[in-house]
Structure formats: C-alpha cells, structure tokens
Amino acid sequence: MQRRRQSSARRLGFTLLEILIVLAIIGVIAAMAVPRLLGQQKAAYAKQTKINIAELEKTAELWAVGNQGTFPETVQVLMQKGADGTEPLLDKIPSDAWQTPLNYEYPNTKANTSRPAIWSSGENRQNENGGGDDVTNWKDLAATK
Template sequence: MNASLSKPLSGSRRHPAALRRGNRRGFTLLELLLVLAILVILGGTVAYNVVGIQAGASEDVTKTNMEKIDTAIKMYQIRIISLPKTLEELRDGPSDADKAKKFPSGGFLEEIPSDGWGNEINYTISGAGFELRSAGIDQQMNTDDDIVVSKK
C-alpha cells in the first residue's frame, strides 16, 4: 500500500480556513467593547433625532390646526358679524336665534381640532380680538413653549 495514502491528513489540510486564520481565535475584549461603544453612540443619535422629529411634527400639527381654527373664526366673523363665544360655536352655531339664521348648515368646522399632543386649544376673546393658545410640549399653559396665535 502507498505510504502517502495511509497517513492521516493534518488539520490544516482538512480545514483550509483554519490555516488562513493562523493562531487567531476570535475578537479581543477591547475590540468587542469598541464595537459596542460605536453601536451605543449610533443608537443614541438615532433615538435623539427620532424624538426631535416627533416633537417638530407635533408642533407643526398644532400650528396647522390653529390656522384652521383661525380661518373658521374669520369666516364666522364675516357671516355672523361677531366673534364666536366658544370654539364649539364654529361647529354648532350661535345660541342667539338671529345669529343662528345666518349660520351655514355644515358649520365652519366639522370638529374642533386639538393640538399635536392631543390637548384642547384654548380660545379667549380680548376686546375686538382673540387668542388661540396651545400648552405646547410641556402641556402646561402660560410657559415659554406655548404656541400662540393672537389676532386684534
């Protein structure tokens, strides 16, 4: 029998990948920690940006809804010749019978929109003008982050 055929194959011949790897068995602890740190930084950056985008979107929704209410109030003023006492009057009509005759059947708003955080928009009349106010992201009225539309 041929001697070369009866010899067992060495580990490197049976597993060429083991030969290419050399003595290296895996990643060092330092390499793993470095990769983990990079992933944490990337994850934190993505999370921060997602939260910022959400806050900006809620603010945009609030401003759009306030513009919608502002337009409805102006249409009410033109048609009824006064400001509505409440935002509900934009949907339901005035309680005064003479003013109710001038109110369109569909109203000026189908529903009273809320702000981007799901809270009511505050409506106050001051003299010949009015103010619309959203509590903003902190959901507390009369703080620096309130969103205000004021018309005189």
C-alpha cells in the same frame, strides 16, 4: 491537510471582541443621533400645532364673514348649526399635536387685537395662558393689528 481545514473554519466567524467593538460603535452613533431626532420631533409637534391653530383661526374667520364680521365668543359656537340651518363648521374642538384641545378666547385679552386668541397647552399639557411651553398665535396677531 486537516490543519488547513481547521484554520479556514476558524476564520469564518467573528470573535467576541469584534462583535463587542461593533456594538460599541453602534452605541456611540445612536447616542449622537437620538437627541437630534428627539429635538426634531419636538419642533415638528410645535409646527403642526401652529398649523392647527391657523386652521381654527381660519374657521373662526369664515364664521365671522357670515355674522357681520364678529368672531364667535367660544369655539363651541363653531360646532353648532347656523341660524339658517347650515352645517356646523367643526365636528369637535381641534387639538394640538399632543392631543390636547386648543384654547380659544374672544374678545382677546392676550394681545392688542380684535381677533381671537388661540393657543395650545404645549408639551406639558398645562394651560399656562400662553406662557411656559404654550404655542400661541400671539406673534401672528401682532402683525395683523
């Protein structure tokens, strides 16, 4: 009778080998999943930055409507009260998904258009004037010449 209790008691836990096998399987699954998730995060940051650029562009358009169709020369103009006392359109310079302020240029020397050039310094946070990993509105502007 005692023998039966010992053998059933031994079967209640997991062996070290079983635990190591489960940990190895979890490690293999994690090794496959993590790079995919990081790639999706990078794409999500670029997409969010494009949205932030579009919002700044719309704000500049709104300012231009009240200023004879001329865009502001700097983004700081959007943070000032209007000549008629209207509130500023922006509280601060918008940032990209990497928390770096967006770059704004008008007149635009980056693309052949009368609209402002707006770009992010990208993941490396280095302003490469639209090159490197910078996220820009160039392609969008090419369609609206």
